[in-house]
Amino acid sequence: MELDETDTAILRCLQDDARASLRTIAKRVGVSVPTVSTRLRNLEQLGIVRGYRVLLDPERLDETVLALVVRTKPAATDRVARGIAESDWSRRVLVGKPGWILVDATVVRREEVNEVLRQITALPEVRAVQEFGGLTSVKDEPAALLAHPLSTSLVCFECKGPVLGEPVKVRRDGRYHYFCCHSCERLYLEKYDRIEAAARKHT
Ligand SMILES: [Zn+2]
Structure with a gap:
């Protein structure tokens, strides 16, 4: 859309x-x-x-910013990425082609970099980690580039599947709700109305 x-x-x-x-x-x-x-x-x-x-700005807070390139067994890429994402020090985890993970990380004390590396290499399917430490940012902009025209891939609010072609669009409570087909629309609105009715009973 x-x-x-x-x-x-x-x-x-x-x-x-x-x-x-x-x-x-x-x-x-x-x-x-x-x-x-x-x-x-x-x-x-x-x-x-x-x-x-x-x-x-982490630098103004005297924190240490680092970037990591993590190589894994290709089949384990998502699993390892999710493991890294659970840590506090990982701030952004990007998965590219199978076997490659890019990580932006921040630690409070410089000594903690070793602990980060230890935690990553301890993950069973990691093959190698390359670390770029003590980074200074020259540019740090939000990832979304607002060029025109912008488009979005719609996900059906009911079945969470992709909406191909024109969405079925319904306005309720001043908001739009999008569906892939009329049966998803019906299912969703039945639930929506039930929840609304229950909420009204409690107020
Ligand atoms: Zn649907």
């Missing part, structure tokens, strides 16, 4: 400043406040906006 220029402009505002108010965004994009609010809820619902976080 393609995102229009309003969506792109809203995302650009937020990427500059996640604390920008709906009013500020509306003014900058040239649309109404309710439009921004609806669009944002939709972008969250689609999983494009994953959250609103503060950007801290």
